[in-house]
Amino acid sequence: MQSFRTELENPIVERDIIELEKKIRLFREGAVTDEKFRSLRLARGIYGQRQPGVQMVRIKLPYGKMTLQQWKRITDISDEYATSNLHLTTRQDVQIHYVSLDRTPELWSKLEQDGITIREACGNTVRNVTASDRAGIDPEEPFDVTPYADATFRYFLRNPVSQEMGRKIKIAFSSSEKDTAWAFMHDFGMIPKVKIIDGKEVRGFKVLVAGGLGAQPFLAKTAHEFLETDLLIPYIENVLRVFDRYGERTSRNKARMKFLVQKIGFEEFNRLVEEEYTAIRTKSVPVDADAWPQTQPPAPVSSLPAYSVKDPKKFEAWKKTNVFEQKQKGYFAAYVKITLGNIGSAVSRQLIEALRPVIADDVRVTANQGLLLKFILPEHLEYVYSALEAAGFAEPGFDSIADITACPGTDTCNLGISSSTGIAKVLEDVIKEEYPDLVYNKDIKIKISGCMNSCGQHGIASIGFHGSSMKSGGKVLPALQVLLGGGIVGDGVGRVADKVIKVPSKRGPDVLRSLLNDYEQNSQENELFNEYYDRQGEKYFYELLKPLADITNLTQEDFIDWGQAQDYATAIGVGECAGVIIDLVATLLLEADEKLELGAAALANGAWSDAIYHAYSSFVQAAKALLLGEGVSGNTQIGIINDFDKYFTATGKFTFDTDFKTTVLQINANEPSEQFAKAYYAQAADFYKTAQVYREKAAQAAPVQA
Template structure:
């Protein structure tokens, strides 16, 4: 690990990587338990894989922007530590697979040479901040959201208020009212607006997908841009304190809003305002470094197939607000591409565009700032890479998560059926090559990483059981979802469940009926007009499992008979239940509070002290088998069980002690006092615990 100390210039990053290396060593030496270690590695982008003994690494790429040097660096890392395949996710990250756990610190160090991080790519943290892939070039945008997404990402990275939440937290930015960032299904979604000459955002809160999708509510119709960071801090503080922690199935913020309502949530945010250090945070747009297109002569080009070129131009070129430029959309099958092509792509955009690519929410690639006269040359060069398939963001461009290929939670193949459905559309429905209206998405399980339940046509991996109890892979067919724009959307209905091998026939029936009976309506309106029962009757016979053939028991893309294998999911991190570990963490939080205090980061030091106090209380309650579902619940229960009963004596109630964080401004004086309070409280509860343990012995 010595090389990290000498080769990484940023001491904060260096500390992160050395800590990961130390924790891996401790885990290998059985010095920390698996659950505790899992939570730490997840927050460092190291994710368990379906295959034993290897890890998936999620590389965090804010708002999908990747510079050419970063793409080369990621390619080098993938070749050295993985298998040379890069997977684009629906959150604009890149994932690489089959990585040895012990090599992850050096992998991370290599990425950081070009400012690429793994930090908080997984776990119960603020995940990658996503944005419209056309941010900065969109012809309809009121302004470029990239500087705002960038500032928000940087402000909350490593921020103590969002390091140990009950569940993950997702944020998006949309450039226009078209809402291509999908604000309505995020914990916080921002849609760019201008009011009276002031830049700001419509703010959506508490949306989500998964097994129980929930439409986000409007928190603000308009919020000036200098308020987005303080508002998000207030939201995170409330979620951290009141969000569920014990039951992972109910721990997303959407459930908190469902339980208490929007107005009560607003009140809780208001109660946090005194504790928030910065009431406004003006974002310096001018300091944001945007990519600059190169000036280069147009090479000579010979187009071999003019018809194919014309078709590609009609589906894969994106208008750009900068005169004389267009963007190119690259359709990437399943979001998978390889490092040899990635390097050549990096060279191409370096030499002839603006030295960057954008990763999209639909697992594709966008090249911005291509001069119009260079389009034929780009087609020629991209054709050499196999990157000129027509149909970018059209019906033939299906989104799918990795599913049973690598994910622990995958139930049935999502990638295999995606390939098959694209073949069906290309061969039998060529008119959909240009159809932007139809969106098809597939997930391998109910967690909806493929966003299937917001699609016009969605498929979810499941199983069916025959009368003689044989198990076959299956697909839940969902219909009628869609993005309506400006923070509005519709979630798809679950219509039928069919054996996976009947997925193509289900698609054919829906498309045939759409062709015959839509009467010019878009799919969302067509489905709404016909109704769920209509489609149930259309597809119902495909549910019959009494007549399955041997082929039905072999999933798409597989050769062996299907076996249902579901591991333990890691998407949401874990709940740590070891009392001694919690006390130890309380000590660590106090140490972190002191470091932040010495660096004059008083707001951060106060929050570390708060985490120490609540951890200590949680450990005490768990030792007595009391509920610890939420921070607010821990605080109330500690008063009831320990203070009212006088088992532990404080100078005030526990609520008054810990809730000083809400009632005091984050000053140097209060930070010093609160750290001392945290230290004294830890001593008291640990002494009580030791005394009780001694009596039992």
């Protein structure tokens, strides 16, 4: 692998990239285990694809924002390192595929030249902070949540608290009570509120915690009906510290925050969160939203290139379905429907140059895999449409039933069971050709995932599908689990879809036809789809679709998945969306030492809180290593701390002034001062040295294996 040097001015970012290059080299040389390296690269946005030997790189765009230059930079990167395609995700990221691992440090350095990061885009970290794409221009918003989403993103990026948790954390900010960022399905969801306190208007958030989709969806619980904005980040930090210490680390399927709350109860969870208040680095994080650089309209243009609209009727439909007036009077925003979130780099550059004169330098990736263009004058809408039409991206029906959300599924994901993109294309064609008037229907949402993990958000869809399989005559065929009745209620309340029935994948179009025809024929006037579903009930829809689940009359075509030519075969790999559990003794001790190195650097920089948390992590990692050497495997940090006292302190193998738990949990009882940081770090360093000596003696005493 060739070495390189970045020209970045930010020394922290430069150190990150050089460290990645170093770890790749050590991995190639066999000096770093596969388990350890996987964890490291995931935290740098590098995800192993279904196809061996290549990587997906996830580019992290807080609240989905791209400047036009950043958009162009990503297109250039995709041309040079990937497949000249940009995949827009439901978490407002951009993914590129088929990247060589050895080229990722260089790729990252080029992205950072325009302030774009891949840090913590995957792995057991705080993932991308999402927000309503309309934030800042939403006519219904009490205030712009963008500055607060940005502050949250920056506060937790590289934060020691959120580097190696048991599982990922997802955060979302909605712009209004319509909850278009789906606060109810996130680990943290925020909805802006305004209160009058002592005669003054005070900004705050309704805060929801411990929501999530996946195979077992949980609706988030309300932690605060109103939390002032400067208290939000400290609250999130408190919760993350509790999740880091008490969250599951062995069973990946039980490691999300929703399971911790379910296990210990919400009351106990809140008590533990309150206990952390003393130790956090700051009790208030004010965000000067008034000083936030507002998105500016484009400069006036005297003339535009010659243009024409090929389909005036379609243009009128596009204006009705894809365009809305901003809260800034006289300006409009336009949504771009991107089928399955895929847009080529050449087309992207074409649009960037054509649209630059008439849109703001602030393009948002939407949570349903599209784009939002802002600050368009009414007289420029026709020109914008013509540019989109020329590029093949002028379809009306954004966020309608005809705008289907789907994850990559078996195209590239290790966990994909059956095709999600193939069936999505077919269903969009069914709506376009057989139900053209539904392009105006924004009530019904169709969402598809390639497996039960809900990356395509099928669990909150009016009509959802997730990939599955069925058996018939000793053969396996691709299948779809049908879910109905999910969606947004508002103000942090959501609906989880019901699993109704499983059908062969090739019958997906007939499922959609049956549902739409039944709804059209039997619904009451102005009755929304979910209202109709509630009135008829789950059993009614099971019986409606039951004939399509019959596998006694299969054809050869049913054994071939969408977009494939060969018979279907399940081929599920090892999922990496949450990293893996690292339990090798030597690796754990190495990690404990690395935490001390990070702590020393934080002390040198006066970052007392960071130094303390690195020292805490070193305590836990070293204790876990020694316990593992004794055959004891802990599944939470607090369990490791308790077990160390049981197996090492109580047996006299280690001694402390009190015990190990009291020593380690000083972290909760002290303010993060310089004095405490240095003393606590020294204790952690001493413990690591003692642990190293103990491990070396144990290794020497171990019998030699024949």
